[in-house]
Amino acid sequence: MEIFTIGFTQTTAEDFFGRLRDAGVERVVDIRLRNDSQLAGFAKARDLPYFLHELIGADYVHEPLLAPTAEIMDAYKKRKGTWEEFAPAFRALLAERAVEDRLDRRDFERPTALLCSEPDAAYCHRSLVVDYLDDRWGGVDAIDL
Numbered sequence: 001m002e003i004f005t006i007g008f009t010q011t012t013a014e015d016f017f018g019r020l021r022d023a024g025v026e027r028v029v030d031i032r033l034r035n036d037s038q039l040a041g042f043a044k045a046r047d048l049p050y051f052l053h054e055l056i057g058a059d060y061v062h063e064p065l066l067a068p069t070a071e072i073m074d075a076y077k078k079r080k081g082t083w084e085e086f087a088p089a090f091r092a093l094l095a096e097r098a099v100e101d102r103l104d105r106r107d108f109e110r111p112t113a114l115l116c117s118e119p120d121a122a123y124c125h126r127s128l129v130v131d132y133l134d135d136r137w138g139g140v141d142a143i144d145l
Contacts, residue, residue, distance in 0.1 A: 001105075003133070004113035005126040006145040008043040011119070013051070016042070019145040020113060021056040027112045028052055028060050031126060033067035043115070065099055066114070066129050083123055090128050099129075100136035108133075113145065 004023055008016055020028065028048075035045035042051060049060035068076075068090050076086040118124035121144040134140035 001108055001137075001139055002111075002141050002143050003108055003130050004111065004143050004145050005116075005121050005124075005130060006113050007116055007118045007121065007124060007126075008041075009117050009119050013042040017051065017055045020052075020058065023113070023143070023145055024111045025056065025113045025145075026058050026110045027107070028058055028115050029066070029112055030060065030062045030115045031064075031066035031129060032062075032116055033064060033070060033073065035062055043117070063103075065097055065102060066094075066125075068125055069093065086125075087128055090125050091132060094129065094132045100133060103133075105137055108140075 004020075004025055006016070006019060006028075030045070030048070035043075035048075042048070045062060052058040052060050068086075072086065072089050072093065075081045075089070076083075114126040114129055116124050116126045118126070121127045121142070127142060127144075130140060130142035134142075
């Protein structure tokens with residue numbers, strides 16, 4: 001199973017939606033804790049479902065189950081924590097939430113992209129989500145757009 005990942009910052013709407021379209025994405029799962037930030041531009045929760053449907057025919061789902069808590073994010077971003085501190089804390093949260101049991105694996109058989117804001121998947125929780133699902137479900141590959 002392939003799960004795409006994508007960030008929306010440091011890109012244009014044309015490039016963002018083009019990458020999703022070219023990959024054949026049919027479903028975007030927004031894994032941001034706060035999907036309504038004014039800084040989100042074209043990726044605001046109020047507008048994104050419309051753009052996805054109209055521009056590429058994709059569905060939109062907000063899944064906060066796959067988002068870090070505000071406390072974990074604040075420790076990393078606001079208090080300048082390290083990735084080496086953030087990653088295990090977030091993995092522990094995913095395990096505590098038992099996301100592998102609460103998500104339906106069949107939903108990910110459709111071409112799906114996990115959406116977050118970070119431009120680099122290497123230092124974004126979306127990469128940790130895919131790794132976690134691979135550990136639990138097996139056979140999951142991440143493709144960063």
